[in-house]
Amino acid sequence: MTDAETVDSTRRAPRGIFWLWHPPLPLKGVPVFIWPPQPLEALRFLLSRGFLWGMLVPFGALAVVSWVYLQPALERCAEFRLDWISQVYLRNLGLMVLVAGGLHLYLYTFKRQGSDGKMNPREPTASGRTFFAGNQVWDNMFWSCASGVTLWTAYEVGFLWAYANGLLPVYLDWTQHPVWFGLTFLAIPFWSSVHFYFVHRLLHWKPLYKLAHAVHHRNESTGPWSGFSMHPIEHLVFLSSVLIHLVVASHPIHILFHNQFNALQSATGHAGFDSLRVKGKPVMWLTPFHHQLHHRHFNCNYGNELMPCDRWFGTDYDGTHQSWAALVKRRLARRAGSRRS
């Protein structure tokens, strides 16, 4: 597999003074799947404001509300019909506009929190010929809604149709298996993180990068609309983590949660601010610096911090010069090795 970045930029040390703000370095990662195990630290993370109250509870509540109030009855989904499919599409479009559009207005149009927690000094509102309609925001909205929401809906429609026709192995009833039902919510972000690492590395394979992933990487400075701004091929592989429910006993709520988590969290995760602050106080974590480093330097941090895949596979960059030097050394050794073989 060939990385997309040129030799020149892989050898260049990262610029020292680039960020308006960044968390304390080195980045520590998430203490759940680490060795040796730190059970107390892991528990503290799982119950933290960033994970439990910033991810699991809001996305879990949204999935339940979607299922109870915004979902066509499952019996209607037994046949592919435009009425219920358009209902699902409009629901997903509404959620994307609400989250990405709401954050964009709050953070960039009305600048309600100024530059508190803003990482990249540049605004994600560039103009130029690389962007559709010459405007980064319109371009990002186009890819997010026309391709992203459509393929998100397509995965959901496929699962709803399969559930309605009894084609999936197990319909997990929460009254009979409440623990398994709850644990599935907990497992989805971790599974999605592993899946993201591997498909993201694949997307950095030069032909695929040029064909698809370059669309996402035109956003050197990211905003809420950048996260889900991808080429359809990337949407297809990125969202495919939901296919795990073909073999794992699940409820349709898990499908909604899984897709909403992937799609909407890419909007929050690219917002460009560490947290959403109201009157100066953080109310929800937004963008991990780990992925901002990926947008800045390309060949590092392919995963997210929930799973330490980057550490396991030698692609982690924790923001320090030592870490960058070690990363470049490993990369050059790998290239020398592949030239010899």
Ligand SMILES: [Zn+2]
């Ligand atoms: Zn990204």
Ligand SMILES: [Zn+2]
């Ligand atoms: Zn990438």
